[in-house]
Amino acid sequence: MALREVRVAGDPILTKLCRPLKEMTERMSVLIDDMFETMYDQEGVGLAAPQVGVLRRLFVIDVPDEDEDGNEIDEKHPIVFINPEILETRGEKTLAEGCLSIPNKVANVTRPEWVKIKAYDRDMQEFVMEADDMLARTILHEYDHLEGHIYSEMAEGPMWDIEDVEEDGDTGKVRLKTAKGPGRKSNRKKHRRRRL
Numbered sequence: 001m002a003l004r005e006v007r008v009a010g011d012p013i014l015t016k017l018c019r020p021l022k023e024m025t026e027r028m029s030v031l032i033d034d035m036f037e038t039m040y041d042q043e044g045v046g047l048a049a050p051q052v053g054v055l056r057r058l059f060v061i062d063v064p065d066e067d068e069d070g071n072e073i074d075e076k077h078p079i080v081f082i083n084p085e086i087l088e089t090r091g092e093k094t095l096a097e098g099c100l101s102i103p104n105k106v107a108n109v110t111r112p113e114w115v116k117i118k119a120y121d122r123d124m125q126e127f128v129m130e131a132d133d134m135l136a137r138t139i140l141h142e143y144d145h146l147e148g149h150i151y152s153e154m155a156e157g158p159m160w161d162i163e164d165v166e167e168d169g170d171t172g173k174v175r176l177k178t179a180k181g182p183g184r185k186s187n188r189k190k191h192r193r194r195r196l
């Protein structure tokens with residue numbers, strides 16, 4: 001396995017439509033392994049093939065579970081989506097989002113809160129998955145990459161530097177940090193990086 005270079009916004013490859021995979025090849029299998037390794041290395045929860053310069057309809061995700069206090073549970077849930085097709089979406093939710101292709105930035109994005117998706121796994125077996133919350137958001141964000149879209153196109157308000165924002169523990173949205181007086185306790189949840 002090897003780390004791949006992650007393309008950043010401004011690279012024209014991120015605006016191109018990706019082509020379906022006809023079959024699983026050794027080359028694609030190596031790509032999938034490399035994408036997981038690159039995603040974990042950069043502490044991301046999702047990575048799409050065009051982000052590593054490959055215009056194929058393929059993305060990988062691993063969205064951590066959280067305990068009751070919102071801390072990530074260190075347990076792997078890698079999932080590969082090949083030739084994905086969004087079957088249905090429901091609802092709407094605004095949450096903080098980031099992207100490995102736009103390093104150290106974050107913004108609020110409104111997306112459906114539930115998704116039903118069909119895709120193929122790395123054995124090219126078809127599966128259907130229903131997802132909500134952060135898993136749905138990650139799937140929809142990565143799917144957009146395959147269509148040549150990046151989340152900054154749909155960001156609400158400015159793209160903020162990740163150091164300048166705090167996350168509202170109740171809504172999951174980000175906002176600019178407010179000045180805190182000395183000794184004032186913050187009950188905000190630890191800001192989680194949402195790098196997709």
Ligand SMILES: [Zn+2]
Pocket residue numbers: 098099100101141145196
């Ligand atoms: Zn992204």
